[in-house]
Amino acid sequence: MKTTRRQLLGSVITGFGIWQLNQASAAKTAPAKEKVIKIQAKKFVYTPNRIMLKKGEAVVLEFTALDFMHGFKVPDWNIRADLMPGQVTRVPVKPDTAGEIDFLCDNFCGDGHEGMSGKFIVTD
Amino acid sequence: MINRRKFLKLSTLGGGAVFMSGLYGRAFAAGDATEDFYFVQLSDTHWGYTGDANPEAANTLKKAVAAVNALEVQPDFIVFTGDLTHTTDDPKERRKRMTEFRDIVSDLKVKTIHFMPGEHDASLDNGTAFKEFFGQTHYTFDHKGVHFIAIDNVSDPGARIGDAQLDWLKTDLSMQPADAKIVVFTHRPLFDLAPKWDWATRDGDKAMALLLEHKNVTVFYGHIHQEHHHQTEHIKHHSAKSLVFPLPVPGSQDKRTPIPWDPAAPFKGLGFREVETEQKKADYELTEFPVIKS
Numbered sequence: 001m002k003t004t005r006r007q008l009l010g011s012v013i014t015g016f017g018i019w020q021l022n023q024a025s026a027a028k029t030a031p032a033k034e035k036v037i038k039i040q041a042k043k044f045v046y047t048p049n050r051i052m053l054k055k056g057e058a059v060v061l062e063f064t065a066l067d068f069m070h071g072f073k074v075p076d077w078n079i080r081a082d083l084m085p086g087q088v089t090r091v092p093v094k095p096d097t098a099g100e101i102d103f104l105c106d107n108f109c110g111d112g113h114e115g116m117s118g119k120f121i122v123t124d
Numbered sequence: 125m126i127n128r129r130k131f132l133k134l135s136t137l138g139g140g141a142v143f144m145s146g147l148y149g150r151a152f153a154a155g156d157a158t159e160d161f162y163f164v165q166l167s168d169t170h171w172g173y174t175g176d177a178n179p180e181a182a183n184t185l186k187k188a189v190a191a192v193n194a195l196e197v198q199p200d201f202i203v204f205t206g207d208l209t210h211t212t213d214d215p216k217e218r219r220k221r222m223t224e225f226r227d228i229v230s231d232l233k234v235k236t237i238h239f240m241p242g243e244h245d246a247s248l249d250n251g252t253a254f255k256e257f258f259g260q261t262h263y264t265f266d267h268k269g270v271h272f273i274a275i276d277n278v279s280d281p282g283a284r285i286g287d288a289q290l291d292w293l294k295t296d297l298s299m300q301p302a303d304a305k306i307v308v309f310t311h312r313p314l315f316d317l318a319p320k321w322d323w324a325t326r327d328g329d330k331a332m333a334l335l336l337e338h339k340n341v342t343v344f345y346g347h348i349h350q351e352h353h354h355q356t357e358h359i360k361h362h363s364a365k366s367l368v369f370p371l372p373v374p375g376s377q378d379k380r381t382p383i384p385w386d387p388a389a390p391f392k393g394l395g396f397r398e399v400e401t402e403q404k405k406a407d408y409e410l411t412e413f414p415v416i417k418s
Contacts, residue, residue, distance in 0.1 A: 075320050
């Protein structure tokens, strides 16, 4: 029970729609199937900042913030997360439509914050 | 008393005057302070900015101060709706910029000035330096029958007003009649103007829910470096031009990069605003001014 709760707290679950609320427990039972994309956040760039996804495919975004509590926001998916430096922030997603989806840092992080953004390229 | 509306029609300074009818839903009650007045809104001066988007950044604020001082009739007060300074990671440099900004605007003839922070002033230190120089980041004041509320949505780097300030706002509004004349100053839009450009306030909907309980509310803000008008039910939102560089129309391109400086038309897209009440007609008028006469 404690492990599940810790996993849930480690995962950022604030939105609806594409969010898979059972990802943490699903990952526990079938970790081999979990696709993970690692993303680094530092002033004032995400690396990578163009991320290919497939429609309907569940993916966990694993963020590491190096220098600031950057934000991660996807307005079109109504999700966001705070990326605490020193810890990995896991964000499960499962896009349900193809297209280009913007994401951005929504915690003001300095002179260059306005350019800290990226795109998901979701294909069929 | 000088009829400012006639004066403005004759003035060669005036930019595009936009008649904003119906700001107040009804005539003011007898016995209220109903004397017409106007104030000036300046915004997003970004003192300390150096970059190609404004090679005249070291002079723009000074020119704006001179332009305001040249107004034939001086305003009752002036409000700066945030981003007084351009951000820096260095606390010492931040205070240097605030000192210089304060020195420059001390040349304004009008000495009643209300300052508000923007994220460039306050987000990296939660408003500490701003408070040292300019006082509280959220406050109220009353002027000739209008209740003014300054809301801080930038001291939290996550663009939250926060529960404590929302409680303060609720308490303040509870002391105002439902038909009170209320003007709100803030930096970021209180509605989701362009979330993909971070042009929003994370808990702005909570502030709007409180404000919508009142009939006569208008919001003036900055942040987006251009004139923009929006309405949420009966509440109007008016953003102001910047005094450093203009930004693109909300959501019109991939990134919110500054509109390039035009050497053939320096200071194009920059300016300030007069806001005038016409209380007997329950109307309101905005007049946009350039930094320099064309």
